[in-house]
Amino acid sequence: MRFTKVFFFLISMVTLSGCFGSFGFNTSTRSSLAENTRATSINVDKSARRLYLLDGKKVIRSYRIGLGFEPQGHKLQVGDGKTPEGLYYVDRKNPYSKYHLSLGISYPNTQDKAHAKRLGASPGGDIFIHGEDKTPQFWKRDWTAGCISVKDKEIREIYALVPVGTPILITP
Numbered sequence: 499m500r501f502t503k504v505f506f507f508l509i510s511m512v513t514l515s516g517c518f519g520s521f522g523f524n525t526s527t528r529s530s531l532a533e534n535t536r537a538t539s540i541n542v543d544k545s546a547r548r549l550y551l552l553d554g555k556k557v558i559r560s561y562r563i564g565l566g567f568e569p570q571g572h573k574l575q576v577g578d579g580k581t582p583e584g585l586y587y588v589d590r591k592n593p594y595s596k597y598h599l600s601l602g603i604s605y606p607n608t609q610d611k612a613h614a615k616r617l618g619a620s621p622g623g624d625i626f627i628h629g630e631d632k633t634p635q636f637w638k639r640d641w642t643a644g645c646i647s648v649k650d651k652e653i654r655e656i657y658a659l660v661p662v663g664t665p666i667l668i669t670p
Contacts, residue, residue, distance in 0.1 A: 537659045540588070540627075540666040542646060544569060544581060547639070549627070549646060551659055559659070561652050566644040570670075573605065573644050575614050576622030581644050581668065582610065588627075588664045591657065598629030598650045599657045603666060627666075629653035 535558060537551040544565060551559040568579035582605045590602035606614065606621035614621035622644065629650040631641070641647070646668075648656065 535659065536661060537656075537664055540660065540664060542581075542666065542668040544583070544668065544670055549648065549656075551656065559655065561648050561656070564642060564647040565640045566642050567640055569640045572670075573610070573622065573625070575617060575619035577643075578622075579643060581642075581646060582606075582625060583668050583670055584609075586666050586668065588660055588662055588666060591662060592626070593657075595626070595628055597626070597631060597645075597647070597653075599653045600626040600628035600645075601657065601660055602626055603646075627653070627656060 535553060537558065538554055539552045541550040541552060542548070542563065543550070547563050547565070549561045549563045550557050565581040566573070566579040569581060571580050572584070573580040573582040582603070584607070586604040586607065588601045589604040592600045592602065603625045605625040606623060610621045625644050627646045627648065628642075629648060629652075631647075
């Protein structure tokens with residue numbers, strides 16, 4: 499009986515040490531990737547709260563993310579707190595972002611604008627992948643107005659690896 503308890507305790511410790519390894523966060527501000535590595539696409543899985551950088555079909559990095567304050571569903575209009583869903587692309591980089599660094603997402607697209615017009619609303623805009631707020635938001639997972647947030651050290655890596663024009667697929 500004692501052997502069984504010790505065995506399960508050791509298995510639990512090994513399992514937990516794997517869980518607490520990195521949570522997808524890099525502890526260094528420098529990328530361990532090759533200097534010439536670039537992301538060819540970005541996938542965001544809203545339900546898993548994960549952002550994946552891909553080189554072709556290979557995941558080269560994964561990050562935990564925060565979303566808009568009303569994360570479920572597709573962004574329909576300004577102020578709804580939702581993060582868009584669909585295929586977009588990185589349309590700009592902002593080294594002077596209020597949130598450390600940021601990558602602009604090409605929301606709203608033609609369909610987003612048409613849908614908002616049918617609602618008699620503005621679709622909103624200025625959706626970004628960005629770093630942390632100057633005011634700590636650690637007690638809130640989803641705190642943005644519709645953007646995708648990561649830690650400051652992670653946005654530095656993402657900013658370096660993702661060129662303007664990179665496609666970004668955001669799924670529910």
